Amino acid sequence: MTAPARTDRGSEELIRAEEPVLAHNYHPLPVVVARAEGAWVEDVEGRRYLDMLAGYSALNFGHRHPALIEAAHRQLDRLTLTSRAFHNDRLAGFAERLAALTGTDMVLPMNTGAEAVESGIKVARKWAYDVKGVPADRATIVVAADNFHGRTTTIVSFSTDETARSGFGPFTPGFRIVPYNDLAALEAAVDETTAAVLIEPIQGEAGVLIPDDGYLAGVRELTRRKGCLFVADEIQSGLGRTGHTLAVQHEAVVPDVVLLGKALGGGIVPVSAVVGSREVLGVLHPGEHGSTFGGNPLAAAVGTAVVELLETGAFQRRAAELGTVLREGLATLVGKGVVGFRARGLWAGVDVDPALGSGREISERLMREGILVKDTHGSTIRLAPPLTVTAEELAGALGTLEKVLTSS
Incomplete structure (x- = not known):
């Protein structure tokens, strides 16, 4: 990754600075991204996160392809x-x-x-x-x-x-x-x-x-x-x-x-x-x-x-192939905090047991473990990683999801 623009302010200070000047039409997760490449982003303190949202599919080809x-x-x-x-x-x-x-x-x-x-x-x-x-x-x-x-x-x-x-x-x-x-x-x-x-x-x-x-x-x-x-x-x-x-x-x-x-x-x-x-x-x-x-x-x-x-068709094939990895991984989580899911290609909606927390709460716990996702409503989260994600990265994200759900 290339170096971010210089700032002497940390995440908490930057988040506080937004409060009085930005209209409150979003409720973002408390992470301040400074640079990114491929399927990974880095915050102002240098902590790396796997991006499993990809800008709501705007980043299908990853960051800075x-x-x-x-x-x-x-x-x-x-x-x-x-x-x-x-x-x-x-x-x-x-x-x-x-x-x-x-x-x-x-x-x-x-x-x-x-x-x-x-x-x-x-x-x-x-x-x-x-x-x-x-x-x-x-x-x-x-x-x-x-x-x-x-x-x-x-x-x-x-x-x-x-x-x-x-x-x-x-x-x-x-x-x-x-x-x-x-x-x-x-x-x-x-x-x-x-x-x-x-x-x-x-x-x-x-x-x-x-x-x-x-x-x-x-x-x-x-x-x-x-x-x-x-x-x-x-x-x-x-x-x-x-x-x-x-x-x-x-x-x-x-x-x-x-x-x-x-x-x-x-x-x-x-x-x-x-x-x-x-x-x-x-x-x-x-x-x-x-x-x-x-x-x-x-x-x-x-x-x-x-x-x-x-x-070339390469990204479509990749989404189909890795979609199988995603579906199979989610299937193993049913009964371990996941009560249901829907997936097609590299896109999934995952219904978490409401007793374990709301979708927002699960997203915040995953963020603290280095995985970025976003809730849709209730206790449902969505997974939409860049199509450049690897099978190993997917497996790691699903492993982290299992950890978050079973330790809740």
Whole structure:
């Protein structure tokens, strides 16, 4: 690891310094990271931690992956921003390769995951009016309960998480919420006004909830039959995390629109995208949607380097192979403080016996043992290490989890 920027303040002092000046919209674990490389981070006192969260999948390729850092450095020396008022020499190549990787026709580049979701909603509504013929301002979008698509005003309008919603109304109309993994409920909610069904192929914030086999294929069949779009939010589940480029590929499903983010920026810059068919994304015309930073040359350069890593298939295979190690290791912990888990690739939601502590408390105990994870809700923690993690590191993390649970 390279040396961190000099500071004479320790972790406790830096944490105290944040209190009066930062809005309290996060409750981070009490660790102050100063540098990182691969699957490891180091705090200001020099203590090392295995990162088993990977920035909620934004760091799929680990911290400071050499190919991504090199791409960023090269571009920083040339050009960083033009806005979309002009063309730049990196965007076309990025869009072409991302479309090829995802098997789609067109790319709408944006910045953050929430921005990709908002853009997907706008595109779906525009398609409903221009192509499907839904009367003006009557388009509806069907979503799943316990979803997490971001925290903008519109997105929390269809959240079922009261912490995300309370105090932020009035809410945006036009959404119908049905239970996740319930095709019958979904069918009952779709009608002639439905523009799209928007779901996560795996619900990350809900606890890495994996639907039954056939659910995603059923969503695809239903949306085709009913004449509406299937929009898959792959911001956390996509780009190698589950052992495929996209999580929908576990059922060989091709949505009309896919939302990407997090790992697309390689942990260096925020990069997101809406990718989909020409029939759908082609409904946008100049002036109807935009982003000053969306598709900027630096983002395109880093995004292209990310796509290059995924084009080989090596990271997808690695996630699948190490996913077996993760599942088998978690299976041995059932009955030893773990009451259940769900895992696909290098992504797992682990339900801890509530008698042993909340997910937050378990995360703090693991932190003290040099392992960084984060809770989702209740006594559930999530594991999402970088795809560069080794089998030995995984085994060590699971051994530490067993130690924490059995010594509680």
